[in-house]
Amino acid sequence: MSDVAIVGGGVIGLACAFELARRGSSVTVLEREEPGFGASTVAAGMLTPSFEVELTPQSLVELQLDSLRRYPQFIREIEAAGGRSCGYRDEGSLWVSRHRDDELQLDHILRIQQQRGLPARRLTGREVRALEPYVSPRAVGGLLVESDHQVDSRKLVPALRAACEAIGVDVRTGTGVATVERAAGAMELTCQHGGVTSPFHADQVLLAAGVWLEEGLVTPLPKIGMRPIKGQIVHLQGQRLVRHVIRNSDVYLVPRDGGRLLIGATEEEQGFDMNPTAGGTLDLLRFGFEVLPGIYDLDIAEIDVGLRPTFHDHMPVLGATTTDGIYMASGHYRGGVLLAAATAHWMAEIMLTGQAPSEIEPFNFRRFVADQTQQEAAS
Ligand SMILES: Cc1cc2nc3c(=O)[nH]c(=O)nc-3n(C[C@H](O)[C@H](O)[C@H](O)COP(=O)(O)OP(=O)(O)OC[C@H]3O[C@@H](n4cnc5c(N)ncnc54)[C@H](O)[C@@H]3O)c2cc1C
Incomplete structure (x- = not known):
C-alpha cells in the first residue's frame, strides 16, 4: 500500500513521483517495461516553448514558460538526489534562414521572444558561420535564441529514476497495470509481473501511461481520445559539427556528447506502428543536409521511433478526473520533456492539497467529458 501509485515510468510519471516523494508521500511507480x-x-530533449503562437493556446505557452523557468532547479534537485547527470546544456538554439520566407519567420520569432522577455539575437549569414562554421554557405541569416536549453533525454530518464529511488520511491519494472478501480476506502490496481497477477492498493492513482492510456488499461474513466503521433529521429555519429541546436522550419539538428547528432523529427498519423521508414529517413537527411552539408560523411548510428501522446486539442490533461482518487498527467504531445518540471510541481500541488490553481484549470479532464455530453445531446 502506498499513498500514491503511478502508472507509467516515462519522464512524466518519474518527475511526478520525484516531486511527490520530495514532499513526503510514499510513492510506487508501476512500469510495464523499463523506465x-x-x-x-526518444525525445530530442529540446526545452523550447512554441513559436506557433497563433496555433498554440496562450495557457499552454504560459505552462511551457513556467516549466522552462523551473528547469534549472528541477535539474539541480534530480542530480543532487540521484548523483547522475541529466545532460543539461544551455548553449541555446540557432535558427538558420535560407531565403526571404525564413527571414520573415525569424523576425516573427524574435518579436515573440522579446514580448516574452527572453533573450534572442538576429545574426547575418556571416555571423551564423562565424558561430557555427559547418552551417551551409547558403544561410542568409540567423536567430540565436539563448533561452532555449536542452537535456539528453537518455540521461534524464535514468537520472530521474536514480533520484526517485534515492528518496524512497519504489520503482517496479516489468509490472503492467491491467485495471484500476475504487475499492472500499482505497484504489485497487491489478498488476501483472512475470505472468503473475496481483493486487496493489494506494490512496491515489496517477495515470501517466503515455499513448497507452486507453490501451490495455481498464479504468472507470470515459475514453477521451488519446492517440499516438509517430516521430522518427535519425542518430548520426562522427565528427562533431555544431555546438548549438540548429533549426529551420523543416528540421532540427541536436548535438549530443561523444559526436552524436540527432536529426528530427517526423510527425505521422500511423497508429501504434513503430517501424522506421525509408521516406521518413530520406526527408530528415535531405532537410538536414541542406542546412549542414557536413552530415554527408557521418555514420548512421540508429533510427529511433517514438509515439507522442496526444489529445485532439494538443493540450495535456493535468489534474483530477471524474473518479475520486484517480488523477491524470497525460497527453504532453511534442513537449513532455519541457513540461515535466511544471507538470511535477502542479500535480504534486493538486494531489496534496485537492485544489487546482487557476493556471492549470485549462488542462482539466472535464473538457473532454463536456465535449462528449454535448455530442450525445446533439445526436
Ligand atoms: C521524435 C520525438 C521527439 C521529441 N522531442 C521532444 C523535445 O525535443 N522536447 C520535448 O519536450 N518533448 C519532445 N518529445 C515529446 C516527449 O517525448 C513526450 O511528450 C514525453 O516523452 C511523454 O512522456 P510520458 O511519460 O507521458 O510518456 P512515455 O514516455 O511514453 O511513458 C509512458 C510509460 O508508461 C508505460 N506504461 C504504459 N501503459 C502501462 C501500463 N498499463 N502499466 C504500466 N506501465 C505502462 C510505458 O511502458 C511507458 O514507459 C518528442 C517525442 C518524439 C517522439
Whole structure:
C-alpha cells in the first residue's frame, strides 16, 4: 500500500513521483517495461516553448514558460538526489534562414521572444558561420535564441529514476497495470509481473501511461481520445559539427556528447506502428543536409521511433478526473520533456492539497467529458 501509485515510468510519471516523494508521500511507480520505454528516451530533449503562437493556446505557452523557468532547479534537485547527470546544456538554439520566407519567420520569432522577455539575437549569414562554421554557405541569416536549453533525454530518464529511488520511491519494472478501480476506502490496481497477477492498493492513482492510456488499461474513466503521433529521429555519429541546436522550419539538428547528432523529427498519423521508414529517413537527411552539408560523411548510428501522446486539442490533461482518487498527467504531445518540471510541481500541488490553481484549470479532464455530453445531446 502506498499513498500514491503511478502508472507509467516515462519522464512524466518519474518527475511526478520525484516531486511527490520530495514532499513526503510514499510513492510506487508501476512500469510495464523499463523506465523510458516510451517516447521519453526518444525525445530530442529540446526545452523550447512554441513559436506557433497563433496555433498554440496562450495557457499552454504560459505552462511551457513556467516549466522552462523551473528547469534549472528541477535539474539541480534530480542530480543532487540521484548523483547522475541529466545532460543539461544551455548553449541555446540557432535558427538558420535560407531565403526571404525564413527571414520573415525569424523576425516573427524574435518579436515573440522579446514580448516574452527572453533573450534572442538576429545574426547575418556571416555571423551564423562565424558561430557555427559547418552551417551551409547558403544561410542568409540567423536567430540565436539563448533561452532555449536542452537535456539528453537518455540521461534524464535514468537520472530521474536514480533520484526517485534515492528518496524512497519504489520503482517496479516489468509490472503492467491491467485495471484500476475504487475499492472500499482505497484504489485497487491489478498488476501483472512475470505472468503473475496481483493486487496493489494506494490512496491515489496517477495515470501517466503515455499513448497507452486507453490501451490495455481498464479504468472507470470515459475514453477521451488519446492517440499516438509517430516521430522518427535519425542518430548520426562522427565528427562533431555544431555546438548549438540548429533549426529551420523543416528540421532540427541536436548535438549530443561523444559526436552524436540527432536529426528530427517526423510527425505521422500511423497508429501504434513503430517501424522506421525509408521516406521518413530520406526527408530528415535531405532537410538536414541542406542546412549542414557536413552530415554527408557521418555514420548512421540508429533510427529511433517514438509515439507522442496526444489529445485532439494538443493540450495535456493535468489534474483530477471524474473518479475520486484517480488523477491524470497525460497527453504532453511534442513537449513532455519541457513540461515535466511544471507538470511535477502542479500535480504534486493538486494531489496534496485537492485544489487546482487557476493556471492549470485549462488542462482539466472535464473538457473532454463536456465535449462528449454535448455530442450525445446533439445526436
Ligand atoms: C521524435 C520525438 C521527439 C521529441 N522531442 C521532444 C523535445 O525535443 N522536447 C520535448 O519536450 N518533448 C519532445 N518529445 C515529446 C516527449 O517525448 C513526450 O511528450 C514525453 O516523452 C511523454 O512522456 P510520458 O511519460 O507521458 O510518456 P512515455 O514516455 O511514453 O511513458 C509512458 C510509460 O508508461 C508505460 N506504461 C504504459 N501503459 C502501462 C501500463 N498499463 N502499466 C504500466 N506501465 C505502462 C510505458 O511502458 C511507458 O514507459 C518528442 C517525442 C518524439 C517522439
